Structures are given as C-alpha cells and as structure tokens.
Amino acid sequence: MPDWKQIIRKKLRMFRVCSPEFTEELAAHLEDSYEALLGEGWAAEVAFQHTIGQIEGRGRVWLVLRFLQEEFMTGLIREVALPGLLTSAAAGLFYWALAVDHISPQVMWLVGGQSPMWWWCLLPIWGALGALLSHRNGGSRLQRIAASLLPSWVMGISILLMFAVGFTLSGLGSHYWLVSARLESLGLVPPGFVVIPAACSLLGAGIAEVSTKKFRRLA
Amino acid sequence: MASVNAQIKRGSAELAVLTLLAEQPLHGYEIAKQIEAQTGGVLRFDMASLYPMLHRWERKSWVNAEWQTLPNGRRRRCYRLTASGRKQIAPLRAQWRAFFQALESVTGFQNA
Numbered sequence: 001m002p003d004w005k006q007i008i009r010k011k012l013r014m015f016r017v018c019s020p021e022f023t024e025e026l027a028a029h030l031e032d033s034y035e036a037l038l039g040e041g042w043a044a045e046v047a048f049q050h051t052i053g054q055i056e057g058r059g060r061v062w063l064v065l066r067f068l069q070e071e072f073m074t075g076l077i078r079e080v081a082l083p084g085l086l087t088s089a090a091a092g093l094f095y096w097a098l099a100v101d102h103i104s105p106q107v108m109w110l111v112g113g114q115s116p117m118w119w120w121c122l123l124p125i126w127g128a129l130g131a132l133l134s135h136r137n138g139g140s141r142l143q144r145i146a147a148s149l150l151p152s153w154v155m156g157i158s159i160l161l162m163f164a165v166g167f168t169l170s171g172l173g174s175h176y177w178l179v180s181a182r183l184e185s186l187g188l189v190p191p192g193f194v195v196i197p198a199a200c201s202l203l204g205a206g207i208a209e210v211s212t213k214k215f216r217r218l219a
Numbered sequence: 220m221a222s223v224n225a226q227i228k229r230g231s232a233e234l235a236v237l238t239l240l241a242e243q244p245l246h247g248y249e250i251a252k253q254i255e256a257q258t259g260g261v262l263r264f265d266m267a268s269l270y271p272m273l274h275r276w277e278r279k280s281w282v283n284a285e286w287q288t289l290p291n292g293r294r295r296r297c298y299r300l301t302a303s304g305r306k307q308i309a310p311l312r313a314q315w316r317a318f319f320q321a322l323e324s325v326t327g328f329q330n331a
Contacts, residue, residue, distance in 0.1 A: 021296070022270060022274065024294075024296075025247060025270060025296050026266055026270065028246070028247070028248070028293070028294070028295055028296070029247050029248045029251075029266055029270070031293070032248040033248065036252075054265060054266055055266075059265070059266075059267065062265075062267045063266060063267040065267075066267040066268065066271045067267075067270075067271045069271070070271035070272060070274065070275045138278045138279060138280075139278075140274070140278060
C-alpha cells in the first residue's frame with residue numbers, strides 16, 4: 001500500500017505549513033480512492049497512477065489554486081485586510097512615536113544608518129495582534145500570517161515605488177553617483193524595513209498561534 | 220448523461236453537500252462518492268472542489284469536523300452540520316428554486 005501521507009507531503013509541501021490537517025485529509029481521500037479502484041478490479045499500478053493523477057499536473061495546480069482561493073481570498077477584507085491595516089497602523093504609529101520622541105533607536109548601527117532596533121523588538125506584538133484579530137474574524141492560518149505581515153508588505157511596496165519614481169525622475173545616465181547611491185540603498189533599506197520587520201512580525205504571529213492553541217486546549 | 224458546466228456545478232455544490240450533511244455526518248470521500256452515486260455521475264467532486272470548501276465552512280462554523288477512528292483503524296475527518304450550517308439550506312434552496320423557475324419560464328426546459 002503506498003504511503004499517501006508521504007506522497008502528499010512531497011508533492012504539496014505548502015500545505016504542511018498552511019494546514020497540516022488538510023494534508024492528512026487529502027492522504028485519507030487518496031487512500032480511499034485507491035482502495036475503491038482496487039476493489040473494482042483495477043491493477044495496482046494503474047490504480048496508483050490514476051489516484052496520484054489527482055495531485056499531479058493540472059490536478060495539483062487546480063488544488064493549490066482552489067485552496068488559496070478559499071483560504072485566502074474568501075473573506076479577504078474581514079480576515080486579512082482589516083486586521084492587517086490595524087497592525088500596519090499600530091506599527092507605523094509606534095515607529096513615528098519613537099522617531100518623534102527621540103527615544104529611538106540610535107542603539108545599533110547596522111546598514112549604513114540607524115537601524116530601528118526598538119521598533120524591531122516590539123514588532124512581534126503587532127504581528128501577534130494582526131494574527132489574533134484575523135483569528136477572531138475566522139481567518140485561516142494563511143490569512144493570519146498574511147495579516148501579521150501586512151506592515152512589511154506595505155513597506156516593501158512603498159520602498160519599491162519610491163525607488164522606481166526616484167530612478168525615473170533622476171534619470172539613469174546623467175547622475176551616475178546618484179544612481180549608484182540609490183542602487184546601494186536599494187540593497188540596504190529593504191533588510192531593515194522589510195525583511196527584518198517581516199521576521200519579527202512572523203515571530204509574533206507564531207507566538208499568537210501557539211498561545212491560541214494552548215488556550216483552546218485549556219478551554 | 221450530459222456533463223454540467225463547471226460554474227453551475229460549483230454554485231450547486233454548496234446546496235448538495237449541505238443537504239447531504241443534514242442527513243448524517245460524513246467524511247470527505249464519502250461525500251464525494253454519495254453525490255456521484257445519487258446524481259448518476261452528473262455531479263462529481265474532486266479534492267480541489269470539496270476540501271477547501273469544507274474547510275471554509277468549518278471556519279464559518281457551518282460544520283464541525285472531528286477525527287474519528289474507523290473500525291479498520293484508519294482515521295477519517297468527519298463533518299457534522301451545525302445549527303448555523305442547517306440554517307443555510309433553506310435560503311439556498313429558495314434561491315435555486317427561484318433560479319429554476321426563472322429558467323423554466325424562459326426556456327420551457329421541463330416541457331422540452
């Protein structure tokens with residue numbers, strides 16, 4: 001008997017993170033399909049090929065698309081956008097407050113300037129907030145992660161837009177030093193304002209995930 | 220038997236599965252098989268159509284899902300309709316009835 005769990009884990013890796021139960025359930029479905037075909041008198045190899053066809057090629061693409069559509073797009077406003085915007089607003093206000101009050105973060109020099117270390121340190125709280133709000137509104141795991149990461153998305157898109165506009169305005173040929181400075185900062189800015197904040201927010205979302213599971217178990 | 224357009228099939232899926240679950244709790248494969256058998260193969264659910272939909276319903280508390288161990292020792296995730304899920308059936312039925320009546324008045328397909 002083929003190990004369908006193992007096959008699903010190999011073929012549909014993304015579901016292991018997004019929904020481990022989904023993986024197990026699909027494996028059970030394939031197991032039942034395979035056995036039904038054997039029961040109808042199909043040869044084992046043909047039954048196996050037919051069954052695995054459900055998660056290969058078009059079947060696989062369709063499964064991933066439908067999963068993303070149902071898990072992510074359905075209830076996008078309530079379960080991702082609203083919690084994510086609240087998270088972004090909280091993180092943005094907090095960053096602004098740190099900058100205005102000069103309590104910030106001139107603690108660590110990392111990427112050619114002051115790195116917003118305090119901001120990073122407290123970002124897990126906002127990440128957890130986004131994930132919890134999404135959870136409260138019935139968000140799936142994927143939606144909870146997306147909600148907690150929204151501030152980093154906003155930052156990332158803004159930075160890309162700023163660079164695109166900057167390049168267009170300054171012109172690529174005329175100011176070589178300006179262009180090279182921009183290119184240099186394109187490599188330096190995203191880690192501090194996109195990658196590290198994303199990691200911090202994700203940490204918060206992870207903590208929220210573990211805590212809600214524990215609370216549910218206690219309840 | 221003629222096959223049914225994917226859009227129509229998708230729209231009718233909710234009503235078909237909710238009605239089936241209103242009778243008894245079932246796991247995914249059983250749902251797919253029973254619908255296929257009861258409709259003579261006209262409606263068929265593949266994994267991509269069925270499971271993401273069931274998971275969405277679970278989040279909306281239309282169904283409760285729990286792992287059960289079958290007599291053969293295998294674990295299957297059974298879906299049980301909740302009161303909230305049961306409430307969805309009547310409006311969906313009314314919508315489909317209205318749709319078929321409207322279609323019938325234009326095409327006369329029942330007399331065709």
